[in-house]
Amino acid sequence: MKSADVAKAGLGTKAVHAGQSPDPTTGAVMTPIYQTSTYAQSAPGVHQGHEYARVTNPTRTALEGNLAALESAKHGICFSSGVAATDAVVRCLRPGDHILASNDLYGGTYRLMRQVFGPFGIESDFVDMSDLAGVKAAMKPNTKLVWIETPTNPMVRVVDIKALCDIAHAAGATAAVDNTFASPILQRPLEWGADLVVHSTTKYLGGHSDVIGGAVCTNNEEWNEKLRFLVKSSGAVPGPMDCFLTLRGTKTLQIRIERHCSNAQAVAEFLEAHPKVGKVYYPGLPSFEGHELAKRQMDGFGGMVSFVLKNEDMEDATTVMSNTHVFTLAESLGGVESLMNHPASMTHGSIPAAERHAAGLSDTLIRLSVGIEDVSDLIADLKQALERI
Numbered sequence: 610m611k612s613a614d615v616a617k618a619g620l621g622t623k624a625v626h627a628g629q630s631p632d633p634t635t636g637a638v639m640t641p642i643y644q645t646s647t648y649a650q651s652a653p654g655v656h657q658g659h660e661y662a663r664v665t666n667p668t669r670t671a672l673e674g675n676l677a678a679l680e681s682a683k684h685g686i687c688f689s690s691g692v693a694a695t696d697a698v699v700r701c702l703r704p705g706d707h708i709l710a711s712n713d714l715y716g717g718t719y720r721l722m723r724q725v726f727g728p729f730g731i732e733s734d735f736v737d738m739s740d741l742a743g744v745k746a747a748m749k750p751n752t753k754l755v756w757i758e759t760p761t762n763p764m765v766r767v768v769d770i771k772a773l774c775d776i777a778h779a780a781g782a783t784a785a786v787d788n789t790f791a792s793p794i795l796q797r798p799l800e801w802g803a804d805l806v807v808h809s810t811t812k813y814l815g816g817h818s819d820v821i822g823g824a825v826c827t828n829n830e831e832w833n834e835k836l837r838f839l840v841k842s843s844g845a846v847p848g849p850m851d852c853f854l855t856l857r858g859t860k861t862l863q864i865r866i867e868r869h870c871s872n873a874q875a876v877a878e879f880l881e882a883h884p885k886v887g888k889v890y891y892p893g894l895p896s897f898e899g900h901e902l903a904k905r906q907m908d909g910f911g912g913m914v915s916f917v918l919k920n921e922d923m924e925d926a927t928t929v930m931s932n933t934h935v936f937t938l939a940e941s942l943g944g945v946e947s948l949m950n951h952p953a954s955m956t957h958g959s960i961p962a963a964e965r966h967a968a969g970l971s972d973t974l975i976r977l978s979v980g981i982e983d984v985s986d987l988i989a990d991l992k993q994a995l996e997r998i
């Protein structure tokens with residue numbers, strides 16, 4: 610497709626075509642894996658747009674164009690992992706700067722901000738971002754970055770992107786949204802005023818649990834330059850094979866997300882009706898706090914469901930987590946296969962227990978990444994595991 614036509618197309622078409630066109634030298638329909646570290650120059654400084662593969666690689670450039678199109682962004686910048694993408698954003702701050710972040714967020718983001726950047730004099734606070742007055746009160750004169758995650762990890766809380774970006778901008782801070790949980794199919798934060806969208810492409814974008822990657826998308830020229838400078842200077846770049854796998858993943862993103870959403874809705878409804886299950890955290894449940902906001906801000910409710918047992922007993926929760934056959938007990942999310950995770954000991958173990966509890970994260974919370982299998986098999990699996998307690 611011509612890039613002007615792709616720009617006007619829907620998200621499903623963009624997912625398949627944006628950033629890519631048949632290879633001009635061979636006609637290959639799929640973007641080749643340009644497995645090269647360097648590029649020939651015909652005279653010093655005269656080249657075809659690529660000099661050295663840390664700086665750019667054509668497979669990566671195709672992926673960057675694809676992700677940017679999906680996020681309604683001018684620029685996409687790819688990194689070797691989601692954490693490397695977050696690291697690059699935070700590196701643009703300076704000693705004495707302050708970050709205000711969500712208190713219900715990916716554990717590795719907390720660890721990076723506190724344990725890696727804290728000693729360099731970058732302060733961070735973590736607050737409940739569904740409380741807008743609390744967010745305003747927590748802003749400091751030196752707050753330079755507001756870090757938003759929605760839906761949050763692991764409690765799938767939905768927070769108001771536009772209202773939070775307005776608070777950040779009124780204070781002269783940059784607003785960044787980690788959009789890993791929703792994916793651009795369900796939510797495009799730049800359209801709500803965010804300056805930066807950050808992704809762990811390892812999750813829904815890659816979608817097959819076979820590659821680690823990250824990206825930042827932006828319309829802001831200054832941020833684009835700063836991040837590309839860091840790509841070149843710090844070098845946390847994905848290899849061409851990783852970019853190829855991620856591009857292969859995004860082609861089916863829209864149809865995968867549709868199935869993740871319908872399966873998760875059915876799983877959440879099953880759990881909510883189950884006598885042994887207590888609270889179910891899923892934005893698609895009308896009983897869930899963030900439901901109305903999710904309907905406004907998102908185009909679907911996503912594939913992540915969390916829940917606690919009614920008795921909140923750790924032994925019973927362990928029994929459930931050790932006895933599923935379709936759901937695999939593992940970290941990560943967003944792949945075609947269903948995963949089950951225990952945040953307190955797995956993904957969120959690096960957040961001190963007192964802070965986890967203050968954020969409302971129960972030690973017995975079970976998080977599900979609902980895959981694209983037959984929903985009847987997923988529900989039967991959960992049913993038999995719950996019958997063991």
Ligand SMILES: *Cc1c(COP(=O)(O)O)cnc(C)c1O
Pocket residue numbers: 690691692693715717718758762787789790808809810811812821822823
């Ligand atoms: C996994 C994850 C990350 C980190 O990404 P990696 O690719 O594992 O480095 C960041 N944010 C969220 C919400 C995640 O789920």
